[in-house]
Amino acid sequence: MPVITEIEDLRRKYKWRVPKMFYDYCESGSWTEQTFRENTADFKDIHLRQRVAIDMTGRSTKTQMIGQDVAMPVALAPVGSTGMQHADGEIKAAKAAEKFGVPYCLSTMSICSIEDVAANTEKPFWLQVYTLTDDDFMQRLFDRAKEAKCSAAVITVDLQLLGQRHKDLKNGLSAPPKLTPKTLADMAWRVPWGLEMLQTKRRFFGNIVGHAKGVGDAASLMDWTHNNFDQALNWDRIREFRKMWDGPLIIKGIIDPRDALEACNVGADAIVVSNHGGRQLDGALSSIRALGPIMDAVGDKIEVHLDSGIRSGQDVLKAVAMGAKGCWIGRAYVYGLGAMGEQGVTKALEVIHKELDMSMALCGHTDINTVDRDILMVPKGFSGDWE
Ligand code: GLV
DSSP states (O other), X not given: OOOOOSHHHHHHHHHHHSOHXXXXXXXXXXXXXXXXXXXXXXXXXSEEOOOOSSOOOSOBOOEEETXXXXXXXXXXXXXXXXXXXXXXXXXXXXXXXXHHTOOBEEOTTOSSOHHHHHHTOSXXXXXXXXXXXXXXXXXXXXXXXXXXXXXXXXXXXXXXXXXXXXXXXXXXXXXXXXXXXXXXXXXXXXXXXXXXXXXXXXXXXXXXXXXXXXXOSHHHHHHHHHHHBXXXXXXXXXXXXXXXXXXXXXXXXXXXXXXXXHHHHTTOSXXXXXXXXXXXXXXXXXXXXXXXXXXXXXXXXXXXXXXXXXXXXXXXXXXXHTTOSEEEESHHHHHHHHHHHHHHHHHHHHXXXXXXXXXXXXXXXXXXXXXXXXXXXXXXXXXXXXX
């Protein structure tokens, strides 16, 4: 087995193991993928300030996210169809996260259901919800999260409609995959993936089918999804969701300081600066460029997290130094899951932790909680001087 030293090693392995339609689903941005690319590329413009002759023994990356203890400031982001990347993928990712001591956030569009993940894990996880028009379904989701002892709900506010991802349309993406000559040919030589998939019953959207009124099969699910994402969403509607859930609440998908201010007024415990991994508005600013102005606007009012573009522990360090209390990783752990199942998610977390810990030390810090802007060299105008 090749030695895995970086997240990119996992991506290469993942690409070989998983059918193209699911690899492409993960590895896509919308339209030209400009924002998808810039999310990672923009981190490279920030440099780290190396310090020497500072005692670097006794280091710790332990901190808190929304008041919960974490082994490092990283959470596993909600990713739709994770159970198609590897059989029982959500359960495997959640297990890896709990063993490592970081939060796992389950997507509403997961293959394994809330109840399934709860039954197969020990520690509470977070549940992500979309902003849907179906009130009964929304209330039921929050109730199911409560019954499953979820320790936070995460409302994704940047998906009133789905950004167009060319590859998904061309591949005819669906879960489970439609059996056409093209998909059959693609799956035929992903033997370990296929054998594992045949051994699980979890191959459909477990939180939706049988829970949303009238959704019993793939065709009705497509109709339901199409009709239920709320294009008329506004902040009053988000306040209604706040009333449906009385636990810790995180609002995910903020990229503009004005929206960050609105999110503060809803009574959330944290916001996630995110452009949905470049999957929604192509041409939007990368998350790391958006972070500074959002910190200036709300950093003293609410806990701020960042997702979109994190592929290394150095990226985490940079975001934390700019003020983020934690970062969410999506693709970075899906690569690991697709490549090696639970063990691969653990590997992704280990890689990120090691990079974070060593880079922090070389910047002269032994405690992630003392890291600040001083360790960074950020180019002038990094966040933009826009007209
Ligand atoms: C869903 O949230 C997606 O980005 O595909």
